[in-house]
Amino acid sequence: MTSRIDEALPRLSPDDFRLMRDLIYSYAGLRFEDDARVLFERRLADRLAAVGVPDYGAYYKYLRFSPLGPAELEEAVERLTTKETYFLRQEYQLRAFEREILPRLAQTTAQSRRLFVWSAGCSTGEEAYTIAILIHRSGLFHGHEVRVIGSDISKVAIARARRGIYRHGSFRATPPEFVTQYFHETSEGSQVVDDIRRMCHFGQLNLLDAARVPFVGRVDVVFCRNVLIYFDVNSRRRVIDAFYERLLPGGYLLLGHSESLLNVTTAFELVHLSDDLVYRKPVSSERWDGGAR
Ligand SMILES: C[S@@+](CC[C@H](N)C(=O)[O-])C[C@H]1O[C@@H](n2cnc3c(N)ncnc32)[C@H](O)[C@@H]1O
Structure with a gap:
């Protein structure tokens, strides 16, 4: 009408x-x-x-x-663009990340003492901060260099992510103790505490911009949730190829609940976790890259 x-x-x-x-x-x-x-x-x-x-x-x-x-x-x-997002979205997947993926990564990064996670298409930052909070509360990465990189094509969303101040709608799936522990009140809303903000780095990035995506560096995990649904199969292929390049061998790719790599690529292996199915770049996939990370 x-x-x-x-x-x-x-x-x-x-x-x-x-x-x-x-x-x-x-x-x-x-x-x-x-x-x-x-x-x-x-x-x-x-x-x-x-x-x-x-x-x-x-x-x-x-x-x-x-x-x-x-x-x-x-x-x-x-x-x-649709920028809908909130803290602890797709909680079952985050549980799998916290309970199964992070302990595995704590082992595989024990030598490098470095953990880099990319929230690709992070919108206003709730996903990136959620990831940082889960890493922080796992207690598994003390002494590691930990970075959560949040990127989005929207400048406005990235500016809001950097401020880290949120109102009610962002907390629709958040238990009260999560808010009391990791946020402090300001006149404009609840702001993420400094310890968590320091772990997060935000930048504007078009996922199709092949020349700029490499600036993200090599990462252990890519979260790209509720972004590929807006792309056709060709754009998906381009973006997934870029994720493959950015991921370290054995690194994980976590997609939204309605997204998959079906008809996109067979380069990743499927990992069955107790609460979710996720993708992983095969450990044997390393090409010689001069040791650059
Ligand atoms: C629905 S939000 C998803 C936010 C978060 N990942 C989540 O699951 O809650 C989709 C985001 O993808 C971003 N986006 C769309 N096309 C993009 C592109 N080509 N490059 C980077 N980000 C893009 C939009 O700006 C939007 O913020």
């Missing part, structure tokens, strides 16, 4: 919608179906006035050909 508000919005023709959709896809890997035209109209309406163009045809040309087009494309993607 179209509302009065929708009727007042500038119209996006099917042709312009297809052009815009393809542009968003080639930049961010996000796949939108035909019924997303209304979503585009709603979420991008204010951008026409913001960049001073009369209609979507002109907006598309601005995105493609203006020197400010690349920055505006980021703005458009900012509005079209």
